[in-house]
Amino acid sequence: MTDHPHQATRRDLLIAATALSAIALPARAATQMSRNPPTPPDGPKKMLGMVVFEGFELLDVFGPLEMFGMLNDRIDTVLIADKAGPVKSRTGPATIADVSFADAPKLDIVMVPGGSGTRREVNNPAFLAAVKALADATPQVASVCTGSGVLAKAGLLNGVKATSNKMAWEWATAQGAQVLWVPHARWVEDGKYISSSGISAGTDMALGLIARLYGKEMATWVANRAEYRWHDDPSDDPFAAMSGL
Amino acid sequence: MTDHPHQATRRDLLIAATALSAIALPARAATQMSRNPPTPPDGPKKMLGMVVFEGFELLDVFGPLEMFGMLNDRIDTVLIADKAGPVKSRTGPATIADVSFADAPKLDIVMVPGGSGTRREVNNPAFLAAVKALADATPQVASVCTGSGVLAKAGLLNGVKATSNKMAWEWATAQGAQVLWVPHARWVEDGKYISSSGISAGTDMALGLIARLYGKEMATWVANRAEYRWHDDPSDDPFAAMSGL
Numbered sequence: 001m002t003d004h005p006h007q008a009t010r011r012d013l014l015i016a017a018t019a020l021s022a023i024a025l026p027a028r029a030a031t032q033m034s035r036n037p038p039t040p041p042d043g044p045k046k047m048l049g050m051v052v053f054e055g056f057e058l059l060d061v062f063g064p065l066e067m068f069g070m071l072n073d074r075i076d077t078v079l080i081a082d083k084a085g086p087v088k089s090r091t092g093p094a095t096i097a098d099v100s101f102a103d104a105p106k107l108d109i110v111m112v113p114g115g116s117g118t119r120r121e122v123n124n125p126a127f128l129a130a131v132k133a134l135a136d137a138t139p140q141v142a143s144v145c146t147g148s149g150v151l152a153k154a155g156l157l158n159g160v161k162a163t164s165n166k167m168a169w170e171w172a173t174a175q176g177a178q179v180l181w182v183p184h185a186r187w188v189e190d191g192k193y194i195s196s197s198g199i200s201a202g203t204d205m206a207l208g209l210i211a212r213l214y215g216k217e218m219a220t221w222v223a224n225r226a227e228y229r230w231h232d233d234p235s236d237d238p239f240a241a242m243s244g245l
Numbered sequence: 246m247t248d249h250p251h252q253a254t255r256r257d258l259l260i261a262a263t264a265l266s267a268i269a270l271p272a273r274a275a276t277q278m279s280r281n282p283p284t285p286p287d288g289p290k291k292m293l294g295m296v297v298f299e300g301f302e303l304l305d306v307f308g309p310l311e312m313f314g315m316l317n318d319r320i321d322t323v324l325i326a327d328k329a330g331p332v333k334s335r336t337g338p339a340t341i342a343d344v345s346f347a348d349a350p351k352l353d354i355v356m357v358p359g360g361s362g363t364r365r366e367v368n369n370p371a372f373l374a375a376v377k378a379l380a381d382a383t384p385q386v387a388s389v390c391t392g393s394g395v396l397a398k399a400g401l402l403n404g405v406k407a408t409s410n411k412m413a414w415e416w417a418t419a420q421g422a423q424v425l426w427v428p429h430a431r432w433v434e435d436g437k438y439i440s441s442s443g444i445s446a447g448t449d450m451a452l453g454l455i456a457r458l459y460g461k462e463m464a465t466w467v468a469n470r471a472e473y474r475w476h477d478d479p480s481d482d483p484f485a486a487m488s489g490l
Binding site: 079094224227242 | 322
């Protein structure tokens with residue numbers, strides 16, 4: 001083969017690119033897969049409150065708590081319900097609420113999951129008042145799935161952009177006529193509110209919230225640590241169309 | 246433009262393809278997003294036993310239980326531990342074991358999750374013997390994450406292909422020198438055993454197991470119902486390389 005100057009240039013570039021990737025890979029791997037987060041803790045620990053109620057959806061709660069749990073050197077979690085003690089999920093497996101609404105500590109984030117129990121709780125004035133008081137006192141309010149229906153019914157989302165579960169869209173949006181419902185979204189951020197689409201979307205939203213709080217490098221580290229493929233584009237929602245939205 | 250015969254053929258094919266997709270789409274949407282599974286229950290309900298222990302990883306347990314929970318018209322779940330009662334996860338939030346190993350019902354599937362607690366349990370002969378007895382008596386045995394280290398240490402995986410968490414690879418594989426460890430896999434099936442890679446991989450594996458038990462259409466329906474993007478190729482594992490495997 002002739003050693004044409006143009007070919008030599010391209011070959012040199014390929015060699016250079018290969019050499020660069022050999023240098024770059026270990027550094028990238030070290031950042032992504034270190035057992036320690038990419039930045040050390042900075043400032044006081046935050047407190048995340050997860051609201052639970054009979055009939056909550058398992059992954060709505062434990063997808064986000066898995067991701068936040070990777071950062072338990074800088075964030076603590078408390079499960080909050082009507083009263084402390086066992087709380088059954090929609091499909092049976094239970095968790096344990098640490099405290100009642102009345103005993104909830106000061107929170108940095110409060111999160112409301114979905115599940116069939118939301119159908120009951122939107123008609124429970126005491127529950128709605130407790131969620132409203134918690135949300136009013138907390139600088140960051142998140143919902144997963146039909147949890148946004150609870151926030152809407154509590155009057156928290158008037159004039160706020162929000163999304164919800166796509167198969168329960170009609171029910172969820174009926175909980176708040178003044179909410180600026182966004183049908184096509186994996187999750188939606190508006191001021192202190194962040195809401196996700198159905199069930200699994202809560203895990204992607206949690207990583208979005210981690211990115212907002214601690215930077216995107218940290219969120220990527222958390223996802224990789226959990227061997228989770230984060231869908232990091234909040235507008236990328238293939239499930240809206242499946243429900244005709 | 247000329248109506249060249251060759252162009253006409255290609256255009257006709259495009260028109261035909263468009264017409265076909267217009268016919269196919271509503272049926273596909275109806276199958277994917279109906280509230281009811283695509284096929285009615287057939288035969289007796291199955292029983293899935295999820296083993297839990299202090300220090301289990303949240304998503305290892307609740308990712309699979311979310312997916313199987315979508316089929317609670319044909320499968321029941323029981324949480325099994327040393328003794329019935331509260332069991333704390335690695336990061337704090339607890340679940341409640343329904344029964345002790347001694348009181349476990351006859352199972353169709355038994356699943357062992359991972360989590361930091363596996364480091365203790367591989368040195369707990371009573372736990373290993375209980376897991377072995379349960380696995381020996383159950384036709385389908387699954388593990389998530391470092392749960393395969395527990396199965397390996399119990400002597401269940403000798404000569405069996407299996408995978409595990411990629412960041413804990415060295416520890417997990419050290420639990421069984423005769424296991425045919427597969428480093429690059431989202432999940433691995435071999436006879437009655439099915440094992441997944443780390444944490445989130447358990448959710449993809451659970452859907453793989455649902456596909457095996459009830460067909461791929463059912464698994465796709467479950468994933469869509471949970472607004473979950475199933476990574477359905479068990480060999481597609483981007484996390485092995487990040488840990489240098």
